[in-house]
Amino acid sequence: MHEYSIVQALLEQCQTHAQANDATKITEVTVKIGAQSGVELHLFEVAFDTFKEKTICDEANLIIEHQPLLIYCNDCAQEYTLEKPEYVCPECQSLYIKVVDGEDMYLMRLEME
Amino acid sequence: MCQDCGCSITETEHHHHHEHQNVHDNPQLNDSKTIEVITKILDKNDQEAGHNRSHFDNHNVLAINLMSSPGSGKTSLLEAIADQESFKFGVIEGDLETSRDADRIIAKGIPAYQIQTGTACHLDAFMVHKGLHAMPLEEIDVCFIENVGNLVCPASYDVGSHLNVVLVSVPEGDDKIEKYPVMFRKADLILITKTDLLPYFDFDVESAKAAARKLKPNVDIIEVSTKQSDTIKKVINWIEFKRSLRD
Ligand SMILES: Nc1nc2c(ncn2[C@@H]2O[C@H](COP(=O)(O)OP(=O)(O)O)[C@@H](O)[C@H]2O)c(=O)[nH]1
Ligand SMILES: [Mg+2]
Ligand SMILES: [Zn+2]
Ligand SMILES: [Zn+2]
Numbered sequence: 611m612h613e614y615s616i617v618q619a620l621l622e623q624c625q626t627h628a629q630a631n632d633a634t635k636i637t638e639v640t641v642k643i644g645a646q647s648g649v650e651l652h653l654f655e656v657a658f659d660t661f662k663e664k665t666i667c668d669e670a671n672l673i674i675e676h677q678p679l680l681i682y683c684n685d686c687a688q689e690y691t692l693e694k695p696e697y698v699c700p701e702c703q704s705l706y707i708k709v710v711d712g713e714d715m716y717l718m719r720l721e722m723e
Numbered sequence: 724m725c726q727d728c729g730c731s732i733t734e735t736e737h738h739h740h741h742e743h744q745n746v747h748d749n750p751q752l753n754d755s756k757t758i759e760v761i762t763k764i765l766d767k768n769d770q771e772a773g774h775n776r777s778h779f780d781n782h783n784v785l786a787i788n789l790m791s792s793p794g795s796g797k798t799s800l801l802e803a804i805a806d807q808e809s810f811k812f813g814v815i816e817g818d819l820e821t822s823r824d825a826d827r828i829i830a831k832g833i834p835a836y837q838i839q840t841g842t843a844c845h846l847d848a849f850m851v852h853k854g855l856h857a858m859p860l861e862e863i864d865v866c867f868i869e870n871v872g873n874l875v876c877p878a879s880y881d882v883g884s885h886l887n888v889v890l891v892s893v894p895e896g897d898d899k900i901e902k903y904p905v906m907f908r909k910a911d912l913i914l915i916t917k918t919d920l921l922p923y924f925d926f927d928v929e930s931a932k933a934a935a936r937k938l939k940p941n942v943d944i945i946e947v948s949t950k951q952s953d954t955i956k957k958v959i960n961w962i963e964f965k966r967s968l969r970d
Contacts, residue, residue, distance in 0.1 A: 612876035648905035695904040696937045715764040723755045
């Protein structure tokens with residue numbers, strides 16, 4: 611249930627940004643969660659709704675952008691989305707690939723008043 | 724200067740907060756505005772992890788994060804390593820499965836510090852920072868961080884180690900690697916433990932290795948049993964080799 615600690619870190623970031631922008635409340639929080647970030651989206655939502663109470667995000671709407679696993683194949687010189695966490699180029703089977711996105715969690719955008 | 728502990732580590736990494744203000748300033752309405760942030764949610768943890776790594780680097784200590792389900796053999800492995808001639812090490816103990824883990828290590832004459840995680844399901848970089856200041860870093864070559872027994876949560880947290888070692892024991896089944904891809908993807912070394920039990924379980928070592936290498940094609944894998952000291956020696960050799968690359 612590390613989603614709870616991740617949400618706590620997110621709420622702290624929201625508080626910091628609100629202060630820096632002299633906002634009194636945050637109305638919308640957009641995050642990007644990678645398919646291979648290890649975060650369970652449902653638990654994340656539940657945790658957000660639970661912990662936002664009485665914080666700057668009390669009335670905030672949570673928007674989750676779901677980021678599939680995206681790789682770049684050096685041999686094809688092209689990006690591919692992977693359906694399964696099998697780290698190989700789906701086109702040419704090369705292992706000479708790098709992960710572009712889909713393994714992390716980001717705070718993307720905040721709407722505030 | 725380290726803010727938390729007053730230790731003299733200068734922050735090397737600088738984190739950019741990409742804050743583009745006034746993207747949609749909307750003065751007619753109630754002064755609402757949207758800012759683009761684009762920061763990792765665990766940004767603070769990652770900074771602290773970098774700080775921990777600087778501590779280890781300054782003392783020439785290799786830090787190894789041990790992760791697995793409860794009972795896969797993390798503490799037993801450390802005890803078995805202590806029984807052989809090798810590098811000097813210390814243990815930051817976060818596994819609460821048995822509260823006696825740190826005592827088991829100390830009984831072997833190894834410095835160990837038990838982190839009080841309470842009900843936490845993983846260690847984070849701040850907890851490990853406390854632990855590392857309790858370690859005699861001058862005297863050790865390797866610092867193990869025994870993480871909380873859990874194949875999910877610890878995978879999301881950089882604790883400031885240089886290497887991640889993930890254990891999966893024969894009784895757990897060979898499907899664990901496929902079921903917990905995020906964790907096994909993080910591994911620099913996978914240990915298939917309790918191999919003395921292979922005759923009693925349907926654990927297919929080859930298919931476990933294949934599953935691991937789909938997630939991480941270059942991952943190292945060693946089969947280990949605490950009942951066979953030559954297998955422990957292999958783990959020690961792997962760590963010695965990694966140390967030699969950082970001298
Ligand atoms: N048969 C066998 N049992 C082992 C081996 N390694 C550990 N164990 C047993 O597995 C249990 C859990 O081990 P422990 O080291 O406490 O696991 P941890 O929770 O990952 O630290 C203990 O009863 C150990 O004696 C092994 O190589 N072979
Ligand atoms: Mg243990
Ligand atoms: Zn390709
Ligand atoms: Zn410090």
